[in-house]
Amino acid sequence: MTDFPHTPPKMSWTYNNDVNAEIRRAAATGIYDIRGGGSKRKLPHFDDLLFLGASISRYPLEGYREKCATDVWLGTRYAKKPIHLDIPVTIAGMSFGALSGPAKEALGRGASAAGTSTTTGDGGMTEEERGHSKTLVYQYLPSRYGMNPDDLRRADAIEVVVGQGAKPGGGGMLLGQKISDRVAMMRNLPKGIDQRSACRHPDWTGPDDLEIKILEIREITDWEKPIYVKIGGARPYYDTALAVKAGADVVVLDGMQGGTAATQDVFIENVGMPILACIPLAVKALQDLGMHRKVQLIVSGGIRSGADVAKAMALGADAVAIGTAALIALGDNDPALEAEYNKLGTTAGAYDDWHEGKDPAGITTQDPELYSRFDPILGGRRLKNYLKVMTLEAQTIARACGKNHLHNLEPEDLCALTIEGAAMAGVPLAGTSWIPGRNGF
Amino acid sequence: MQTFDLEAHGLRQLNSALHALRGQTNETAWEIVNPKGSHAIAVGLDAPIDVTVRGSTGYYCAGMNKQATVRVKGSAGPGVAENMMSGTVIIDGDASQYAGATGRGGLLVIKGNASSRCGISMKGIDIVVHGNIGHMSAFMAQSGNMVVLGDAGEALGDSLYEARLFVRGSVKSLGADCIEKEMRPEHIAILADLLKRGEADHLAKPEEFKRYGSARKLYTFNIDNASSY
Numbered sequence: 001m002t003d004f005p006h007t008p009p010k011m012s013w014t015y016n017n018d019v020n021a022e023i024r025r026a027a028a029t030g031i032y033d034i035r036g037g038g039s040k041r042k043l044p045h046f047d048d049l050l051f052l053g054a055s056i057s058r059y060p061l062e063g064y065r066e067k068c069a070t071d072v073w074l075g076t077r078y079a080k081k082p083i084h085l086d087i088p089v090t091i092a093g094m095s096f097g098a099l100s101g102p103a104k105e106a107l108g109r110g111a112s113a114a115g116t117s118t119t120t121g122d123g124g125m126t127e128e129e130r131g132h133s134k135t136l137v138y139q140y141l142p143s144r145y146g147m148n149p150d151d152l153r154r155a156d157a158i159e160v161v162v163g164q165g166a167k168p169g170g171g172g173m174l175l176g177q178k179i180s181d182r183v184a185m186m187r188n189l190p191k192g193i194d195q196r197s198a199c200r201h202p203d204w205t206g207p208d209d210l211e212i213k214i215l216e217i218r219e220i221t222d223w224e225k226p227i228y229v230k231i232g233g234a235r236p237y238y239d240t241a242l243a244v245k246a247g248a249d250v251v252v253l254d255g256m257q258g259g260t261a262a263t264q265d266v267f268i269e270n271v272g273m274p275i276l277a278c279i280p281l282a283v284k285a286l287q288d289l290g291m292h293r294k295v296q297l298i299v300s301g302g303i304r305s306g307a308d309v310a311k312a313m314a315l316g317a318d319a320v321a322i323g324t325a326a327l328i329a330l331g332d333n334d335p336a337l338e339a340e341y342n343k344l345g346t347t348a349g350a351y352d353d354w355h356e357g358k359d360p361a362g363i364t365t366q367d368p369e370l371y372s373r374f375d376p377i378l379g380g381r382r383l384k385n386y387l388k389v390m391t392l393e394a395q396t397i398a399r400a401c402g403k404n405h406l407h408n409l410e411p412e413d414l415c416a417l418t419i420e421g422a423a424m425a426g427v428p429l430a431g432t433s434w435i436p437g438r439n440g441f
Numbered sequence: 442m443q444t445f446d447l448e449a450h451g452l453r454q455l456n457s458a459l460h461a462l463r464g465q466t467n468e469t470a471w472e473i474v475n476p477k478g479s480h481a482i483a484v485g486l487d488a489p490i491d492v493t494v495r496g497s498t499g500y501y502c503a504g505m506n507k508q509a510t511v512r513v514k515g516s517a518g519p520g521v522a523e524n525m526m527s528g529t530v531i532i533d534g535d536a537s538q539y540a541g542a543t544g545r546g547g548l549l550v551i552k553g554n555a556s557s558r559c560g561i562s563m564k565g566i567d568i569v570v571h572g573n574i575g576h577m578s579a580f581m582a583q584s585g586n587m588v589v590l591g592d593a594g595e596a597l598g599d600s601l602y603e604a605r606l607f608v609r610g611s612v613k614s615l616g617a618d619c620i621e622k623e624m625r626p627e628h629i630a631i632l633a634d635l636l637k638r639g640e641a642d643h644l645a646k647p648e649e650f651k652r653y654g655s656a657r658k659l660y661t662f663n664i665d666n667a668s669s670y
Contacts, residue, residue, distance in 0.1 A: 031662065144543040144562060147524055149485050149505040176661055188545065188564040188583045189602060193660040196600070198581065202561040203520040203539035209500070212480045216501040216520075219456045220485030 022265075032266055034175075036098075036354035036364065038166045038259040038301075038324055043274040045257070045302060046311040048421025049414050050430060053400040061399040068395040069405040072319050074296050075157060075226020075249040078218070082226055082249075083135055083157055085319070086115025087391045088406060089309055092254075092300050092323035093139045093159060093230070095121030096146075097174050097183045097195075098261030098354065099327075100371035101128045102379070103363040106330050108132030109376060110383025114391075119159060119321070122172055122197050124186050125151040132380075137228065140217065142171065143197035145187040152221055157250070159228035160214065162201075162239075165258025165301040168232025168272045172197035175262065178357040180366040211246040218247075228252050233278035233301065234271070240285040244295050252321065253282050255301030259324040261364065262355030275301035275312075277424040283316030292316065293407075306393020313394070314409035315425060329386035330379040332363045443468050447482070448475035455482065462488040478518065483511050486528070503530045506547060519556075522549045525566055531640070538575075541568045544585065550639045557594065560587045563604055569639025579606055580616065588635050590645050598653050602660075606653040607632050609645055618659045622652045 011017065026032065054060035061068060075082040091111045096104055098121065105128040111118045117135035120126075124146015130136055138155030140147065152158060163169065174183075174195040184191040204213050214227050229243040230252035243251045255275025260268065279299055286292035299312050300321035312320050327333075333341075335348040340360035344351065354364035362374030398406050401413045415430040416422035422429040423436035445455055455473065462468060471492045476482055480499035483492050486509040494502065497515035507526040516534030525544040532540075535553035542558070544566025551559075551568070557575035560568050563582045570587075576594035579587055582604035592610035599616020605628070606619075615621075624647075632647040 144524060144564070147543065148526060148545070149487070149507065149524075152485075152505075190660075193602075194662050196581070198562065202558065202580075203501075203523050203542040205538075209519070212500045216481040216484050216504050219452065219481045220505055222457065222460060223453070 032264050034262050034355055035265055035268070035352040036259065036261045036263075037352035039256050039268050041269050043257060043302075044276050044418065044420045044424055045274060046276060046308045048276065048418045049311050049416055049425055049427065051307075051310070051314075051397050051401060051413055052415055054402045058402045060402050061404060063396060063399055066399065067404055068399050070391050070395060072296070072407070074298070074319065075228075077226075077249045077295055078223065078247065079157075079226040079249055080222075080224045081156075083117065085117060085135065087387060088313065088319035088394075089114075089303075089387055089390050090116050090137075090298060090319055090321045091118040091326055092258070092321035093119035093121040093137070093161065094259075094323055094327075095123040095174075095261060096126045096129075096186070097121075097123040097178060097366070098364060100362060100365055100374065101126060102371050102374045102376040103327075103330060104129040105132050105376040106374070106379030106383060107326060108136070109380025110326075110329075110387065111135075113380065113384040114387035116387065117156065120155075122174075123183065124148075125154065128376075130154060132376075139230075141197065142199060142201045143187075144202070145195075145197070149220055152217065152225075155225060157226040157228060158217055158221065159230050159252060160210070160217070160248075161230045162210075162243075163230065163232030163234065163254070164260065165232050165254030165256050165272055165275070166260035166268050167263045168234040168256075169199060170263060170267055170271070171199035172260070172262065175355045175357075178355065178366050183366060207242040207246055210242075214247045226250055228298070230254060232256075232258075233273045233275060236273070236278040237281040237285045240282040240297075241289060244286065244289055244291050248295060250296045250298060250318075251282065251286075252298045252300065253278055254321075255299070257302030258300055259327075274424070275299055275303075276421065279312060279315040279317060280424070280426040286316075293318065306390040306395075307397060309390055309394040310397040310406065310409055311414065313406050314411060314413050316411075318407065325386070326383060327363055329383045330361075330363055331374070331382065332359065332361045334361060337361060442470045442472055444472045444474060446474050447479055448477060452479055452481060456484060459483055459486055459488075459490070459492070462486075462490055464488065466490065476515070480518070483509070486511070489528075497534065506530060516553065517551075521551075522547075522566075525549065535572070536570075540570075541566050544568070546585075548635075548638055550641075552640070554591065560585075560604070563587065567635055567638075569635055569641055571639075571641055571644060573610070576613075577616070579604060579619075582606075586631060586635055588632065588639060588641070588650070590641060598655070600659060601653075601655040603655065605631070607635075607650040608653065609650045612651075612653070615653065618656045619653055620656045622654045624648075624650070624652050628652055 072088040112134040118133040119137040137157045226249040228250040229248040231239040233255040256272035296318040299317040359365040362371040414427040476496040478499045484504040487507040499518040501520040503511040510529045517536045519537040522530040523542045525547045527547040531550040536555045541549040554572035555574045559574045559578040565585045573591035579598045583602040589608045593612045596616035598619030636642040
């Protein structure tokens with residue numbers, strides 16, 4: 001009977017190794033998993049879309065000869081001093097506290113060299129980024145950590161953060177181990193304690209209040225600065241419409257692939273919508289209000305390449321923002337540091353315990369020994385290179401579609417590889433005229 | 442005394458004129474008439490001037506104030522003196538929600554009552570309320586002092602950090618991690634000074650107050666405190 005055939009071992013799809021490991025971890029620790037980095041699950045994304053290059057029915061532009069402009073104006077609705085960027089790829093808000101001072105400096109250096117803006121985060125404005133960012137957007141956050149009117153006036157634009165793609169409706173938590181003396185001082189809190197960032201603003205309760213809050217900020221800054229309103233991708237049609245109604249100059253829409261410094265894994269992976277699904281709804285809201293291109297739309301959440309930039313713009317965005325990709329460009333999760341990631345129980349590319357402050361790359365840490373390893377000049381150069389490459393890639397695609405400006409890309413330049421992508425993006429499935437959910441189907 | 446008719450000349454002109462006073466000025470006394478509940482009156486001031494508003498104001502009066510003394514001869518709408526940095530704001534009447542929210546410095550005096558969320562997320566401001574305050578006041582308050590001569594509503598000081606709360610009357614309930622604490626001589630001294638600066642020393646004595654502060658049990662996440670989160 002020893003050779004009686006056994007059914008081969010078969011793992012459950014529902015209770016797979018990842019799921020079981022998390023159950024064991026929760027049972028052992030008594031706390032949900034907190035991590036950074038944003039969603040890791042496979043989501044419908046820009047990869048589900050393809051461009052339709054020109055042939056006979058469309059006329060392409062010469063790749064290395066004919067111009068394809070990339071500049072963008074932001075804040076043309078009300079601000080006396082709208083922002084003009086050379087490229088439509090901006091750096092998303094990331095906090096000092098989550099990131100080190102040298103990392104902030106590198107973001108400023110790289111973005112300025114590439115002709116674009118950086119954004120502060122939860123924790124206020126640092127001299128590193130103000131000093132090295134030609135154009136700096138100052139985030140006005142629920143926590144109001146580091147908030148002061150002098151910095152409002154030193155900023156080039158103000159971004160009222162209502163939500164974030166990784167956690168729409170959620171607040172933040174900077175764990176005590178990252179609270180250095182400087183972070184504690186900036187946030188008016190004792191050193192070493194967990195710092196909870198509120199999920200909602202303390203002094204308004206709805207869109208009508210937001211309108212009055214924007215009025216106050218405009219009055220304080222003498223109506224000079226563009227006011228952005230940032231929303232997490234959850235109800236993009238209505239939230240965009242309400243942001244416009246409240247007086248936003250720019251709407252920043254962050255899909256669920258957007259990063260976070262530290263949030264519950266269960267939240268990151270289960271709340272919000274992919275950016276692909278969000279953009280058409282936000283654009284529809286702007287079009288329904290007659291405000292498309294008058295109130296600019298910046299989209300973020302999983303932007304990685306010039307193809308993503310071009311696809312976002314073809315769907316109707318005016319610009320994009322990158323966060324996680326910028327950190328990777330600086331050198332985070334670099335395989336050259338594999339041995340050190342191994343010591344932390346992980347591997348390069350998967351490191352996401354940014355809240356623990358042990359980042360070997362010196363980017364997501366407040367440990368002086370670690371962040372002194374990071375060279376902000378080299379990091380800035382790498383970011384500049386990456387931004388330039390993304391722009392070149394987007395231009396290449398736009399020219400192939402016959403466009404002399406990235407803003408001239410349109411949904412008609414796209415088709416979808418998957419039914420999900422077609423339905424979310426509102427473009428036809430490749431080889432058909434079928435847009436799921438439209439045309440009566 | 443400069444008199445500014447808000448109804449006649451508008452908000453933008455008012456705030457532009459007041460912002461022009463940053464630094465040295467001889468025009469140190471301003472009177473604003475006909476406010477009629479307008480929002481964002483005298484916001485973002487940054488000069489040692491005296492501004493008196495004759496009437497009631499809407500949202501965010503004296504928001505982000507630095508250096509200036511702003512007196513409202515009426516009641517104030519939501520978010521009065523929000524994120525104040527320094528200076529003094531005195532409300533003769535009542536204040537609506539979020540009075541002194543996220544304030545980082547200076548003194549806010551409310552001679553009437555304050556509504557809910559007074560001092561929410563306060564970060565160094567001192568607030569003196571002659572009357573009562575509403576529910577969820579001092580929610581997530583980080584630092585500074587709040588003095589209430591009357592009663593406090595539900596969930597006072599929920600998720601409090603290092604702010605000190607002094608209440609003379611009753612407290613309907615304390616929020617998570619907020620407890621009554623001993624009044625030591627240094628607290629009596631702080632309170633006496635605040636009552637004097639808050640034009641309330643003739644109304645109450647420091648010994649009549651109880652002090653509330655953080656139990657500091659929620660400073661570091663612990664699953665055993667999950668029911669408090």
